[in-house]
Amino acid sequence: MTVEEKLDDKGMLRRQLMIGGGVMAAGAAITHFGGFLNSAGAVGCTFENWPWPYEKLDPAKTAEICYNEWYRVFCGSAVINSIFGQLNEKIGEPYKSFPADAFVYLEGGHVGWGTICGSPAGASLVVNCIVGPRISGNPAAHHMTEDILQWYSEASMPVFTPAKPRIAGELVKTTSQSPLCHVSVGKWMKAANKPIGSPERKDRCARVAASTAYKVVELLNAWKDGKYEGKSTHAPVKDYGITAQMNCMECHAGNVPTPPMAKK
Amino acid sequence: MTVEEKLDDKGMLRRQLMIGGGVMAAGAAITHFGGFLNSAGAVGCTFENWPWPYEKLDPAKTAEICYNEWYRVFCGSAVINSIFGQLNEKIGEPYKSFPADAFVYLEGGHVGWGTICGSPAGASLVVNCIVGPRISGNPAAHHMTEDILQWYSEASMPVFTPAKPRIAGELVKTTSQSPLCHVSVGKWMKAANKPIGSPERKDRCARVAASTAYKVVELLNAWKDGKYEGKSTHAPVKDYGITAQMNCMECHAGNVPTPPMAKK
Numbered sequence: 001m002t003v004e005e006k007l008d009d010k011g012m013l014r015r016q017l018m019i020g021g022g023v024m025a026a027g028a029a030i031t032h033f034g035g036f037l038n039s040a041g042a043v044g045c046t047f048e049n050w051p052w053p054y055e056k057l058d059p060a061k062t063a064e065i066c067y068n069e070w071y072r073v074f075c076g077s078a079v080i081n082s083i084f085g086q087l088n089e090k091i092g093e094p095y096k097s098f099p100a101d102a103f104v105y106l107e108g109g110h111v112g113w114g115t116i117c118g119s120p121a122g123a124s125l126v127v128n129c130i131v132g133p134r135i136s137g138n139p140a141a142h143h144m145t146e147d148i149l150q151w152y153s154e155a156s157m158p159v160f161t162p163a164k165p166r167i168a169g170e171l172v173k174t175t176s177q178s179p180l181c182h183v184s185v186g187k188w189m190k191a192a193n194k195p196i197g198s199p200e201r202k203d204r205c206a207r208v209a210a211s212t213a214y215k216v217v218e219l220l221n222a223w224k225d226g227k228y229e230g231k232s233t234h235a236p237v238k239d240y241g242i243t244a245q246m247n248c249m250e251c252h253a254g255n256v257p258t259p260p261m262a263k264k
Numbered sequence: 265m266t267v268e269e270k271l272d273d274k275g276m277l278r279r280q281l282m283i284g285g286g287v288m289a290a291g292a293a294i295t296h297f298g299g300f301l302n303s304a305g306a307v308g309c310t311f312e313n314w315p316w317p318y319e320k321l322d323p324a325k326t327a328e329i330c331y332n333e334w335y336r337v338f339c340g341s342a343v344i345n346s347i348f349g350q351l352n353e354k355i356g357e358p359y360k361s362f363p364a365d366a367f368v369y370l371e372g373g374h375v376g377w378g379t380i381c382g383s384p385a386g387a388s389l390v391v392n393c394i395v396g397p398r399i400s401g402n403p404a405a406h407h408m409t410e411d412i413l414q415w416y417s418e419a420s421m422p423v424f425t426p427a428k429p430r431i432a433g434e435l436v437k438t439t440s441q442s443p444l445c446h447v448s449v450g451k452w453m454k455a456a457n458k459p460i461g462s463p464e465r466k467d468r469c470a471r472v473a474a475s476t477a478y479k480v481v482e483l484l485n486a487w488k489d490g491k492y493e494g495k496s497t498h499a500p501v502k503d504y505g506i507t508a509q510m511n512c513m514e515c516h517a518g519n520v521p522t523p524p525m526a527k528k
Binding site for chain 2: 037102103105146
């Protein structure tokens, strides 16, 4: 199954998900892999124990942890640690050995290059580790990743305000229409008239990370209850013939190129 | 230390690196953390054993593995598996338990959204896990991540041709001037006049992943020998006042916005 075929078959995969749900998927994975196994893959052994054990978390508590973690490890690792840290305390492995702090490099959209914001990038890692990748037979994490990117792009950010913020009160809110750090932080900086190094910009990004961790816990809790269903409507390869966001004009202005298309 | 302060202090950090190198950094980490520990972090336990044990790999062999893995797990997981899979066979943990296949979602620049290409995204994960994040006190992985993004953007891709390619011979080569999947694959599709679903485009992406895995092994081998030195010249926060690529005009055309800047 290729990514294109998968994206074209979205409707079918969603139906699988609606039949399966979180609890069913867990049972199927245990039956299939016989518990904690590192089965032989194409190269060496690859970890194939999906899904990871999950206990429902409190979204607001998770967001508070994430907010404070941002000031230690920045957006990507903050989202990961706020969820995996609690699950390590409740469950232990495989969370205990996961190198969450390694993902500091997600800061600034990958070491400052402004690509995908570290918050949805860290969130994607969390849901795909817990639920398992689509190649494990359950498309739920793939749909959750799509949902996270679309929610991030459409939300008035930051959504979450911590109980004891370092910058008092509400901050300016903006809608990025993009999962890219450069676009998200750039639109906020323009609206707030604050430079990248300002305390307000930093606290805005800490709150964006916290908002994302909150959203991820809501998605995972719904999945745990067997009630998760993908909502994303963006199918770029099918709709545009290329991997893409949905708002071509924002970068291409009046001159959107047409990619080579398959013959009908 | 914030990302901005870090980026402003790049010269200082590079000097630290040149004194330390891979072997010195390894010794320092063992002294500091006393071997394999999961020390208590801000939330739960966080894995802090940096660097991971590393044995030098053969770049060409790694690239061949990666090329074939692409057809199983796509760009991000292919790069990770091609390196971690071999290290699992040579060393075992922590590679054995690493959920490399979870990163299938990096495909198509994050589930098809065209953000960062999964090849440099997977490569960043590999070097930051092995060498350790900059917050562990060694900036080498941060610089390697910068080097990977810049190399990817400037290389005539695909660099690597496998011994037994699924598509015979050389493919069209293009230079992305960006680490974004959308830009990288879009420029190639235009030059090759091949649609996203074509066997040629798929094989191009498999070769890009293989080219990236080859580059990562070269960087890690140099680091292991104590000879790695960061080469990236892109300092977006310092130079542009925002997280960014270096070619503003490609998306902004003649109208590059000026971000709010700190008062001098």
